[in-house]
Amino acid sequence: EKGGWSSFMAKEISEEPDAVANTMRARHHDGQVVIPELEALGDDVLAGIDRITIIACGTAAYAGQVGSYAIEQWARVPVQVELSHEFRYRDPVITPKTLVISISQSGETMDTLMAVKFAREAGATVISVCNTQGATIPRESDAVIYTHAGPEVAVASTKAFVAQITALYLFGLHLARVRGTLSVPEQARQLDELAAIPAKLSKVLESHDSIAQLAKWMADTRAVLFLGRHVGFPIAMEGALKLKELAYIHAEGFAAGELKHGPIALIEPGQPVFVVVPSPRGSDEMHKKVVSNIQEIRARGARVIAIAEQGDAAVLPFADEVIPIPLAAPLFEPLLAVIPLQIFAMELSSAKGLDVDQPRNLAKSVTVE
Numbered sequence: 001e002k003g004g005w006s007s008f009m010a011k012e013i014s015e016e017p018d019a020v021a022n023t024m025r026a027r028h029h030d031g032q033v034v035i036p037e038l039e040a041l042g043d044d045v046l047a048g049i050d051r052i053t054i055i056a057c058g059t060a061a062y063a064g065q066v067g068s069y070a071i072e073q074w075a076r077v078p079v080q081v082e083l084s085h086e087f088r089y090r091d092p093v094i095t096p097k098t099l100v101i102s103i104s105q106s107g108e109t110m111d112t113l114m115a116v117k118f119a120r121e122a123g124a125t126v127i128s129v130c131n132t133q134g135a136t137i138p139r140e141s142d143a144v145i146y147t148h149a150g151p152e153v154a155v156a157s158t159k160a161f162v163a164q165i166t167a168l169y170l171f172g173l174h175l176a177r178v179r180g181t182l183s184v185p186e187q188a189r190q191l192d193e194l195a196a197i198p199a200k201l202s203k204v205l206e207s208h209d210s211i212a213q214l215a216k217w218m219a220d221t222r223a224v225l226f227l228g229r230h231v232g233f234p235i236a237m238e239g240a241l242k243l244k245e246l247a248y249i250h251a252e253g254f255a256a257g258e259l260k261h262g263p264i265a266l267i268e269p270g271q272p273v274f275v276v277v278p279s280p281r282g283s284d285e286m287h288k289k290v291v292s293n294i295q296e297i298r299a300r301g302a303r304v305i306a307i308a309e310q311g312d313a314a315v316l317p318f319a320d321e322v323i324p325i326p327l328a329a330p331l332f333e334p335l336l337a338v339i340p341l342q343i344f345a346m347e348l349s350s351a352k353g354l355d356v357d358q359p360r361n362l363a364k365s366v367t368v369e
């Protein structure tokens with residue numbers, strides 16, 4: 001039940017700190033990740049893979065894209081992300097050394113189910129990340145890592161998204177341990193970063209009212225753009241997807257580096273642009289590049305809403321609004337930066353008087369191809 005919340009989506013957003021904490025529970029000890037569900041698969045299988053393909057649709061695919069950066073960085077295996085329906089119909093190279101990771105909240109998405117069956121028949125090992133116990137996709141897989149986000153009722157996926165990223169990060173650390181690609185202290189450091197996320201998420205949730213205010217002011221907006229770089233890129237696309245599905249507003253997410261390759265032509269006075277700004281404490285170069293993107297679009301009249309690390313003074317002179325997020329290591333920022341975008345889409349939808357939990361034309365799980 002909704003409890004005192006105005007919608008299931010509002011309730012589910014409030015549960016995001018728990019979704020991350022519960023997904024981590026019982027999957028680590030002494031600073032190392034051990035996912036018990038992967039034991040049956042055997043460490044030799046994971047040690048022997050030479051490539052990972054992540055398959056999923058919609059929000060789950062964006063979680064996959066975020067996860068791919070961490071898994072590749074930590075475990076030094078090439079990781080590619082593909083939409084299930086594209087993967088399935090293009091004759092991909094699959095060998096016994098290919099690991100396929102499927103991601104699905106419902107575990108019933110037909111496109112992903114067909115891709116899982118196809119991958120296994122072609123000889124790949126398939127691990128599924130799923131939020132629904134006993135669903136069809138886990139039953140068709142070699143192993144399952146359940147996300148423990150709890151049932152997600154609203155059509156728009158929110159808490160499952162952060163739980164999926166958490167599961168993929170845990171998997172990345174598990175794989176790095178098995179393959180010996182991260183030192184023990186480094187594994188512990190990354191795990192500490194993840195363990196600190198639930199409290200930081202609660203902090204981000206405190207900006208709900210100011211984001212709701214922003215959404216009210218923007219209720220007449222006809223198009224919104226989202227920019228991000230590195231792990232911020234899939235977050236930009238996820239922000240755009242949320243706005244499309246919930247508020248029926250044309251929205252597009254771009255890699256910030258693509259701006260000059262076309263999208264900057266869309267900028268006209270008053271055009272709202274959300275920018276996910278990477279922390280200056282990660283790559284200073286990347287931070288500078290995104291700040292200079294902000295200057296470029298501001299000079300052309302864009303209305304810039306920056307999601308930036310608390311205290312990031314470099315964005316202040318150029319942003320119309322800044323939504324601060326707590327300090328986190330660069331790979332962990334997406335878990336925090338996505339929340340304001342989810343809240344914004346939800347609040348804009350309700351400001352327009354739309355059905356937040358049941359947007360038009362959509363089903364919670366897409367069980368046809």
Ligand code: M6R
Nearest residue numbers: 058059060104105106109156157
């Ligand atoms: O149940 P799944 O995770 O497989 O669903 C995948 C997509 O259909 C889903 O994430 C969809 O994009 C959401 N409505 C987005 O909010």
